[in-house]
Amino acid sequence: MRYLRAFQFPLEQKYGRTIYPYNSLNSKAGEMLVFDSITLIYGENGSGKSTFLNCLATLLDMPGAEGVRRFGTTDYFQEYLAQCVLLKDETDDGKQVFPMQKQYIKSEDILYEIKKIQQEAILRENYYYTRRKLGMTKEQYASQSQFKIEKQIVNQVFRQEKYSNGETALQIFEDYLQPDGFYLLDEPEASLSPEKQLQLAAQINELARFFSVQFVIVTHSPLLLGALQGTIYNFSQPQLVINHWHELPIVKLYQNFFEEKFRPSKER
Helix, strand or coil, rough: CCCCEEEECCCCCCCCCCCCCCCHHHHCCCEECCCEEEEEEEECCCHHHHHHHHHHHHHHCCCCCCCCCCCCCCCCCHHHHHHCEEEEEEECCEEEEEECEEEEEEEEHHHHHCCCCHHHHHHHHHHHHHHHHHHHCCCCCCHHHHHHHHHHHHHHHHHHHCCCCHHHHHHHHHHHHHCCEEEEEEECCCCCCHHHHHHHHHHHHHHHHHCCCCCEEEECCHHHHHHHHCCCEECCCCCCCCECHHHHHHHHHHHHHHHHHHHHHHHH
């Protein structure tokens, strides 16, 4: 499913290397990024991957979007967004289609979940914090039954006592990722072992193929980049470039590393 069809970057390069988000995304000026059911964004640090996700999240009014501090009289972030073009899916009568279930999930969100102290007061505050992140108002989460709240807090305690960090992270993703949804994931491999990364990839592939879910994922993980069934954009290049998995620098780096390690010592 492709709720979001394409994103066009602003036509004009402005402000050089000093003004966010122009400083990260100027090299993509005028480019059109076409989304797949699973779109993967790869690139070196500073290539604009997370900046791009935050632009998407803000334009789509998604829970988890990060506000940008304004300096001076010009709101450069909103100025940049006003020049972007988003193309969404449409019905036969021209109405735009976009799911209510949407979320921008960053690596620090998952780390916060798995590192919080197991104290009832902190877990209770976390329950309300999570609801606010999901876009619920104070009235909405206050209207939920006390029994439901207590049950979810008990489940959190049990989960943290039973599972490792990686297992807990997978459980959190299972809670967040629901059918008929749109998700932005920023480095979901954080705290996941290689085996757990492959399990997450299988879950994402299944949701995208059978349950009408669309993903845009920023990742450095060669395992996720190889296991996820989607289109890979390499943001390290000046223009938008689609790469196959084996063409990515990170894959070649790992390949050279392991070839060197497995080479007999006499040949080194």
